[in-house]
Each structure stands twice: as C-alpha cells, then as structure tokens.
Amino acid sequence: MIRVLVADDEQLVRSGLRLILEAAPEITVVGEAADGAEALAETRRLRPDVVLLDVRMPGTDGLTAAPRIVADGAKVIMLTTFDRDEYVHRALRAGAVGFLLKDTPPRDLAAAVRTVAAGNAMLSPTVTRRLIESFAERGPDRREAARRRLGELTVRELEIVREVARGHANAGIARRLGMSEATVKAHVSRALAKLGAENRVQLAILVHDADLP
Incomplete structure (x- = not known):
C-alpha cells in the first residue's frame, strides 16, 4: 500500500484529494497538513511514501518545506493552481519529483503517485520536456x-x-x-x-x- 500525506491550506482541497486517492487501488492517505511546517512534522511522524505538497501556503510554504521533507525520505509531488515559471524551477531544484496543477485529472493524479512511489521519480515525459525546456536557465x-x-x-x-x-x-x-x-x-x-x-x-x-x- 502506498502511503500518502496531503498538504494544502484549504480543507476542501485536502478532502477532494483524499477522496480521489483513496478511490485508487493500493493508495491510502495517512494524514493531512495545512502548511509546510505541519507537513514536515507529519512526515516525520507518519513516514509517508509520497507527500502531495501545495506550493503556496501561509507560514511555511511548500517550496520551503520540500527539501526538508525530501531529506526525511519522502518523495514530493508539488501541487499548485499557478503554472508559474519560478515555482516549477524552484520545486525541481528543491528535490521534488513531480509538479502537477490542481486541475490534473483524477486518474493522472493517482498514476503520478504510483509512478513516484515505484521509484520512477519523473514527471510525465511530455510535462518534463515542456517544463525543463521552458524553465531551466x-x-x-x-x-x-x-x-x-x-x-x-x-x-x-x-x-x-x-x-x-x-x-x-x-x-x-x-x-x-x-x-x-x-x-x-x-x-x-x-x-x-x-x-x-x-x-x-x-x-x-x-x-x-x-x-x-
């Protein structure tokens, strides 16, 4: 079973992500967090395989928390509603292994979690090419x-x-x-x-x- 932690400052978003992921075979959501600091604490407490981490949150944001969470052994997929250059680049440099918009179809979200958990720490090929070619300096x-x-x-x-x-x-x-x-x-x-x-x-x-x- 793939253990997932969902971190987003909006309760409605967290609930929606939980419903999507727990409807998928072999995935369970073991916890939630409302900001980056809580996500880091919950990662250390719950030891999830994958953390879905919102980019923009009050207090400690996802980009700040990402390298600390990666250092604690979890794989990070960044989530955002904003397709912003600097967010993508900073997320990849921080060690995130995925970057998804929140309007990603449910099936693709679950597939991304499985891919990352299996050790194929990679964005989908088409997204990878677009992001790297657009944002790498x-x-x-x-x-x-x-x-x-x-x-x-x-x-x-x-x-x-x-x-x-x-x-x-x-x-x-x-x-x-x-x-x-x-x-x-x-x-x-x-x-x-x-x-x-x-x-x-x-x-x-x-x-x-x-x-x-």
Whole structure:
C-alpha cells in the first residue's frame, strides 16, 4: 500500500484529494497538513511514501518545506493552481519529483503517485520536456559547468542519463539499449551518486543545461 500525506491550506482541497486517492487501488492517505511546517512534522511522524505538497501556503510554504521533507525520505509531488515559471524551477531544484496543477485529472493524479512511489521519480515525459525546456536557465557558463559534471560519467552512464532526460523509464531504456532493467537501474544509481543528484528530474535538468541532444 502506498502511503500518502496531503498538504494544502484549504480543507476542501485536502478532502477532494483524499477522496480521489483513496478511490485508487493500493493508495491510502495517512494524514493531512495545512502548511509546510505541519507537513514536515507529519512526515516525520507518519513516514509517508509520497507527500502531495501545495506550493503556496501561509507560514511555511511548500517550496520551503520540500527539501526538508525530501531529506526525511519522502518523495514530493508539488501541487499548485499557478503554472508559474519560478515555482516549477524552484520545486525541481528543491528535490521534488513531480509538479502537477490542481486541475490534473483524477486518474493522472493517482498514476503520478504510483509512478513516484515505484521509484520512477519523473514527471510525465511530455510535462518534463515542456517544463525543463521552458524553465531551466542556460548560458555559456552554465552549459560548460554541466558538461564538466557529465564528463565524470562513463560512456554507458552518459548514454543512459540522456535516455532518462528524454523521459524514458528504466524498462524502456533497457529495451532501447538491449540490456537488462537491473543493469539500467544500477547505471542510473551510479550516475546519481557521481553527480550528486537527488532524482531523475535533476539528471534531466543537467542534460538540458549541457545542451546535449
């Protein structure tokens, strides 16, 4: 069972999200929070697998709480009604593994929770491409810095990281490159460790910063 914590300052929104998620198989909402500080406290108390975290809340907002919640071992999906550049970029840099608008269809919301809980810490491929291409800040210095970091990888690790940046999950990468899924997973884990990245979204941002095809 996937354990989810819902954090939003509006009771009606929390109730709606709870209804949607608990109607989905293998998902249970273990708690709610009304701001970022409460979300962090409840994460430490309840140990959820996934936290749905509103971007804008009074007091401690979601963007401030996100890195602390990630550090405590939960995966974070940011929720907002505002499709704002700076929110998306800050959320990804904070270690969030998803960014969804609150008008996301219920089926897609449940699918996002399952995807993140399964360890495929990635936005949907189409959303990933749009957000990263729109919001990642690039320039000559940033590009060269990203290329230097990626230069620490082996040829095979870089090949796999580029596939990750295209939005492919491990199973798809394995089929495309003719290797086992376990081997792909091992390469991704080594790449994350070498690059000091928290998740696959940050790998994708780094590849985009490097301006690699």
